[in-house]
Amino acid sequence: MAEAHQAVAFQFTVSPDGIDLHLCHEALRQVYLSGLHSWKKRFVRFKNGVMTGVYPGSPAGFMVVVVSYMSYNKYKQLDPSLGLFAKLGQHIPISPICICYMTLIVQGFFCGLPVLLVGTSLWITIIMIMRNVLKSLLSWHGWMQERHGTVSWSSRLWLLLVRLFSGRKPMLYSFQNSLPRLPVPSVKDTCKRYLESVRPLMDDEQYDRMKGLAKDFEKNLGPRVQWYLKLKSWWASNYVSDWWEEYIYLRGRAPIMVNSNYYAMDFLYVFPTSIQAARAGNTIHAIMLYRRKLDRAQIKPVTHSVTHSHSVPLCSAQWERMFNTTRIPGVETDTLQHMNESKHIAVYHKGRFFKVWMFYDGRLLLPREIEQQMERILADQSEPLPGEERLAALTAGDRTPWAKARETFFSRGKNKQSLDAIEKAAFFVTLDDSEQLYDKDNPVQSLDSFAKSLLHGKCYDRWFDKSFNMILFKNGTMGLNAEHSWADAPIVGHLWEHVLSMDPKLGYTEDGHCCGKPHPNLPGPMRLQWDIPEVIQSSLTVARALADDVDCHSFPFTQFGKGLIKKCRTSPDAFIQIALQLAHYRDKGKFCLTYEASMTRLFREGRTETVRSCTTESCDFVRSMIRDETREERLRLLKVAAEKHQNMYRLAMTGGGIDRHLFCMYVVSKYLGEDSPFLKEVLSEPWRLSTSQTPMQQLELFDLVRHPEYASSGGGFGPVADDGYGVSYIIVGENLINFHISSKFSSPETDSHRFGANIRQAMLDILGLFQLDNKAK
Structure with missing residues (x-):
């Protein structure tokens, strides 16, 4: 076969007459081309590093600053020697002609290197100002509180400033130095939101016990571990990502x-x-x-x-x-x-x-x-x-x-x-x-x-x-x-x-x-x-x-998509997450701790945060669908649950989530050699429903209106808990949602196909509350 072929660069034989050397020109040519390719790649990498390092500045901006400074220097007729040669002429017998020549020489020097140095310093100063202003602008997330489809004047002004300070023609890594750092939430806020998230999953006795553990942690160990996290957040690019990669993935x-x-x-x-x-x-x-x-x-x-x-x-x-x-x-x-x-x-x-x-x-x-x-x-x-x-x-x-x-x-x-x-x-x-x-x-x-x-x-x-x-x-x-x-x-x-x-x-x-x-x-x-x-x-x-042991079930949900969901004036993601809660309750007859992945890439080196989708509000809605409630009451509870979900998603995206903070506090407590019953119990709770949306990010690549056949199926993952479900979904165009469900055959509580049927029915039941057909008539 072809892999047995060996390209020999040279051969040689030794004889009494000396060494007879035979070169293979084709092999040498390939060596030359390979080296040329490597050097080109190094140059491109170096150039990109420079361009990214000075962004939002540019070589054109550098020339503008230097030439402008040089023109200003010439217009003002500034003496580059600061009167040095005039003073020398008073004490040293130098002819005016010599002084003139020396002045011209020094002017050439002073109008070259100093102007270049001062112009470069000025250019770098402008870059640093723009970069820090942009970082401050990107730290503001008030735009996320806007109602969908409306933009306030404050957000419009903010968008204008972001565009002004963002530079032109950015490359992939251009904004890295301008992104803000992930903030560390307060211990009090994290404990409060945690207790709020587990309230619908615990009876009064369990909840009171967990409330006591949280209060003890907030008073004693919490401030100590928080101090270390604050220190890390000032020193490192991101206080979560390296520990998340090491302890969640690499140490497994x-x-x-x-x-x-x-x-x-x-x-x-x-x-x-x-x-x-x-x-x-x-x-x-x-x-x-x-x-x-x-x-x-x-x-x-x-x-x-x-x-x-x-x-x-x-x-x-x-x-x-x-x-x-x-x-x-x-x-x-x-x-x-x-x-x-x-x-x-x-x-x-x-x-x-x-x-x-x-x-x-x-x-x-x-x-x-x-x-x-x-x-x-x-x-x-x-x-x-x-x-x-x-x-x-x-x-x-x-x-x-x-x-x-x-x-x-x-x-x-x-x-x-x-x-x-x-x-x-x-x-x-x-x-x-x-x-x-x-x-x-x-x-x-x-x-x-x-x-x-x-x-x-x-x-x-x-x-x-x-x-x-x-x-x-x-x-x-x-x-x-x-x-x-x-x-x-x-x-x-x-x-x-x-x-x-x-x-x-x-x-x-x-x-x-x-x-x-x-x-x-x-x-x-x-x-x-x-x-x-x-x-x-x-x-x-x-x-x-x-x-x-893996029970996989994938299916395209073709009855409707985000087009109809938007007509309900509801977030498509919130709609699907609440449908998953309804489907899970019908499937198992109980609620469970639910994980929805949210990104934190609005911050430098951000990865993910958890949205705890099982809330008191979503549980109230699910119970209304099980009980004999009126359509109006169910709709009211649905809107409350959807708004709650959206608020939690915004918090997670803007650094206000709780799970990465709890995780990092647990890591610090282990480094300190302190045992926290609160953190230990929080981190040991299983995610029996783990969900994730796969976003379509490059919509310009696909014309799904003209070519709906080019719809992607998305992807999926395995179950996180032995007795739980993993659910991935992708919203494709206006009329299709693809679901991927996984569970384990060994669990008597789960069945991926049964859960898939419950998801279909839950989606249809929730849409039916809006009676869109009646409104259209």
């Missing part, structure tokens, strides 16, 4: 498959090609184009919409580790390994691993050339080496056994070289030998199977430690599995939207292949070599038990 010893990793699904109704290698060609090329834009910081900063024409910047820090990143297992804690550059991808097919170079002749491979490489892998009939087929199961099982096996068996020789090829790859690709498809004739079973395959596959055919796995199925459909510690789902969603939108633009030929021609001299993929002992079976056993 349980499998990351199902428990942490999540998935994204292909188009629902569009099947561009049935040729697996062709779909891989366009998809991988689109991903590499996105990486090139990311390396050049050419991706527009992601913003949060304030009005239809105004938005504010969000933190872009999580994009930095999207590519060339792997989670490395450790005995006690994992680490994230990020490479500045990687020129290859790792590919898995039928138990074999391959290293595929993404560049040739100093350029990125074209889609048809990538398809050519995938065809070579698919045509390879070689058998897996002993232990190779199920090697990736190590990444699916418990973390400590994987860390020990990695240290013992993969730290030297060809095992280390092959493992490096995977861990240092740009990303991981699986050419799956199964077929997955949304089948209109069998929608439930087909989508459920699709979701399970993306979430865990066979437990040994995805490298779960990579930042993300690109999965191409035998019939041409695709999906993605992402590791969670390096970033949250919206960041991966941004990449996924780009890939889905690029696929039809790159196009296919009539027979389903990528456009273009194969390359006649392209070196083939390299087969990775292993010498693997029997260390995998225990990890595979753990992973299979976990995967077999």
Whole structure:
């Protein structure tokens, strides 16, 4: 096969006449092109670093400031020597001509370097003023209190100032230094909001007990741990994010498959090609184009919409580790390994691993050339080496056994070289030998199977430690599995939207292949070599038990979407969250602690915060739907619950959430060696309903009005609690909402399909309260 081909740069033979040296010009040419590519990338990275470092300033602004200062200096006819030479002439016998010449020389010097230095200082001062003014402006969140569709004069003035101080043509990381730091809420406010959130879940005796624990914490230990958090918030960019990454993700010893990793699904109704290698060609090329834009910081900063024409910047820090990143297992804690550059991808097919170079002749491979490489892998009939087929199961099982096996068996020789090829790859690709498809004739079973395959596959055919796995199925459909510690789902969603939108633009030929021609001299993929002992079976056993227990159910809710919900003058997210509360009560006959993920990227290095969706107000509404209440009363309670939910969401987004604060106080208490019964009990409460909305962020990429078939299915994740549900949903266009539900077969309390039916009915029942048909008549 082609991977056996070796390009030899030079050969030499030693004879009595000397050394006969034979150079391979093609190999040397490739070395030259590779070096040229690396230097270009370094220059671009340096240039982008400078541009980002001086933003909202610019080179054009620098020239304006320096030239203006020079013109002012000349207009005022200022003496650059400050009268020095006039005084020298009084005491030293120097002719006027000499003094004139010396003055001209000094003027040339003083009008060059000093003007440049003073002009640069003035320019930097202006930049710092603009940056700090912008940071102060972005710290104000009064605009979030505006009623939807209305903008007050204070918000209009604020938007005008934000635009004025935001500079022109920002790059991805331009606003990083202008974003405010995440504020630390007061202990009193956090305890108060916590008690308010658990009140509907506790009886009077339980609540009084928790109230006493909170009061004791607020009086004694709370102020001490708060002092340390305040100190950290002044010193660090974000007082939460590093501890959140370490203690919630990297220190976890349980499998990351199902428990942490999540998935994204292909188009629902569009099947561009049935040729697996062709779909891989366009998809991988689109991903590499996105990486090139990311390396050049050419991706527009992601913003949060304030009005239809105004938005504010969000933190872009999580994009930095999207590519060339792997989670490395450790005995006690994992680490994230990020490479500045990687020129290859790792590919898995039928138990074999391959290293595929993404560049040739100093350029990125074209889609048809990538398809050519995938065809070579698919045509390879070689058998897996002993232990190779199920090697990736190590990444699916418990973390400590994987860390020990990695240290013992993969730290030297060809095992280390092959493992490096995977861990240092740009990303991981699986050419799956199964077929997955949304089948209109069998929608439930087909989508459920699709979701399970993306979430865990066979437990040994995805490298779960990579930042993300690109999965191409035998019939041409695709999906993605992402590791969670390096970033949250919206960041991966941004990449996924780009890939889905690029696929039809790159196009296919009539027979389903990528456009273009194969390359006649392209070196083939390299087969990775292993010498693997029997260390995998225990990890595979753990992973299979976990995967077999996951009950996945995905379905498109097509009865209505956000278009009708908006006509109800209700937030679509609040509408769905309250529907989930009603569905859960009907499903289990009780309420539970509910987690809804909210972003905090209005702040520097922000990640997520929790919105506790189960509130006293939402419970009151649910009970009204169970009892025989009037429609008017149910509507009133619904509006109160929706307003409460919106207020909580705003608080979470603007740094007023409670769960990250409670988490950080718990970490500090452990560092202090203090045991807090209050914090211990708070952090041990299970989230039996964990929910998340997947936002569509690049609406300009999809025209869902003209082409509703290009709707994305969104993605999902595994259940957080053994007896709970995980629910992910994506609002697609005006008329579609896709739901992804997960639970565990082993729990007698849960059934994903039953819960899905309850969600459908709850959505319809709540919409029915508004009697939109009657209003239309």
